[in-house]
Amino acid sequence: MKDRVPGTVVAYRLCQRCSERQGTGAQPFQVVPGRECFVCEGMLDGIPRMAKAATRRLRPYEFKTFAVGVTLPERVQEREDELRSELKLKGGETIKVQVAKLVAVKISEATRRKVDKARPDVSVLADFGRGDAVVSSKPVFYYARYTKPAGVAQRRSLCDVCRGARCEECKGTGFKVVSSVEGALRKKIGRLAGSEKMVFTWLGSEDEDSKVFSPGRPFVAEIKGPKKRKLVRKFAVRVGGGTVGVSSGRMLPSKPMRIPSFRFETRITATAASKVPPEGVSELHARFHRAAVTFERPSSRPAIKTVYWVRARARGRTLVIDAELDGGLPVKRFVNGELVSPSVSEVLKTEVGCRSFDICRVREIGAFRFAEITRDKEKN
Numbered sequence: 001m002k003d004r005v006p007g008t009v010v011a012y013r014l015c016q017r018c019s020e021r022q023g024t025g026a027q028p029f030q031v032v033p034g035r036e037c038f039v040c041e042g043m044l045d046g047i048p049r050m051a052k053a054a055t056r057r058l059r060p061y062e063f064k065t066f067a068v069g070v071t072l073p074e075r076v077q078e079r080e081d082e083l084r085s086e087l088k089l090k091g092g093e094t095i096k097v098q099v100a101k102l103v104a105v106k107i108s109e110a111t112r113r114k115v116d117k118a119r120p121d122v123s124v125l126a127d128f129g130r131g132d133a134v135v136s137s138k139p140v141f142y143y144a145r146y147t148k149p150a151g152v153a154q155r156r157s158l159c160d161v162c163r164g165a166r167c168e169e170c171k172g173t174g175f176k177v178v179s180s181v182e183g184a185l186r187k188k189i190g191r192l193a194g195s196e197k198m199v200f201t202w203l204g205s206e207d208e209d210s211k212v213f214s215p216g217r218p219f220v221a222e223i224k225g226p227k228k229r230k231l232v233r234k235f236a237v238r239v240g241g242g243t244v245g246v247s248s249g250r251m252l253p254s255k256p257m258r259i260p261s262f263r264f265e266t267r268i269t270a271t272a273a274s275k276v277p278p279e280g281v282s283e284l285h286a287r288f289h290r291a292a293v294t295f296e297r298p299s300s301r302p303a304i305k306t307v308y309w310v311r312a313r314a315r316g317r318t319l320v321i322d323a324e325l326d327g328g329l330p331v332k333r334f335v336n337g338e339l340v341s342p343s344v345s346e347v348l349k350t351e352v353g354c355r356s357f358d359i360c361r362v363r364e365i366g367a368f369r370f371a372e373i374t375r376d377k378e379k380n
């Protein structure tokens with residue numbers, strides 16, 4: 001396809017597009033049909049077919065913007081490099097860039113969506129070697145709050161039998177089959193978003209036996225490879241005998257760089273080793289008013305947490321304590337005094353054990369922080 005005539009410059013046989021790409025000026029190109037083209041060997045004729053394949057692959061995806069990347073068949077780039085170095089052509093658009101543009105124009109016409117090379121919702125990889133397109137989508141971040149009944153764990157835990165290796169006991173999942181908020185959300189959000197690939201971030205946690213009441217505990221689900229990019233504000237999932245409710249749902253603009261801290265109101269049921277007198281209850285109220293409490297975290301520096309207030313009622317050895325605590329202060333330890341001081345046990349001067357606690361309200365302190373997004377529009 002390349003003819004070398006003695007005493008003349010090398011003549012290249014190129015298709016229309018490949019010859020235009022080399023720039024203006026008198027170049028020794030002979031324009032030939034695509035399949036005879038020295039550089040692309042007809043690859044550029046496959047652009048409409050590739051755009052069609054890409055558009056079909058994009059159909060399940062919800063997106064406003066897209067970008068196109070290209071994989072060339074073997075040797076195409078090398079042949080263009082060879083041609084340019086022999087003819088000393090510099091600075092022209094590469095075949096890769098040209099092809100990506102042409103495919104993008106066709107996809108844009110078919111889908112009425114715009115190209116955004118910096119932060120596209122979906123990326124199309126047009127693989128001209130394989131003759132097909134692969135679509136990937138940018139993760140979305142869903143913020144919401146959950147409520148739950150007693151008997152449902154927050155997170156799924158590894159299967160006791162195989163420890164995550166997947167076995168018959170866990171139906172090949174690697175996780176315990178008991179119900180969890182995480183399991184329920186993964187399934188439901190997975191159906192809504194078209195992807196079950198998810199990473200959860202929780203603002204605190206509670207016991208399996210704890211109820212979480214409305215407005216619920218906040219969480220963020222990072223959904224990878226989503227087909228839908230906007231999820232509903234609220235939904236409910238039946239789990240075991242009860243319902244996990246989700247509300248206040250919204251999409252975050254991007255990956256949060258900082259998650260807010262939080263404080264929470266809890267109702268604790270506890271048992272004391274001896275009868276709690278009324279003075280003991282008064283002492284709890286007095287001592288735990290905006291009180292600084294030290295939590296000697298194992299394998300970490302001690303944390304100073306605030307107990308905002310405590311309201312207690314005693315009946316014999318049974319205590320019902322309403323309290324508002326900083327996030328990260330473990331409720332059970334706050335009661336029994338293990339690694340926490342002062343604690344309910346310490347103030348009452350008797351051993352007190354937490355039987356159960358519910359989460360009544362979780363309040364965020366501060367806001368989410370996101371990485372700065374510089375848009376092309378703002379730069380100009």
Ligand SMILES: [Zn+2]
Nearest residue numbers: 015018037040
């Ligand atoms: Zn060509």
Ligand SMILES: [Zn+2]
Nearest residue numbers: 159162167170
């Ligand atoms: Zn297993």
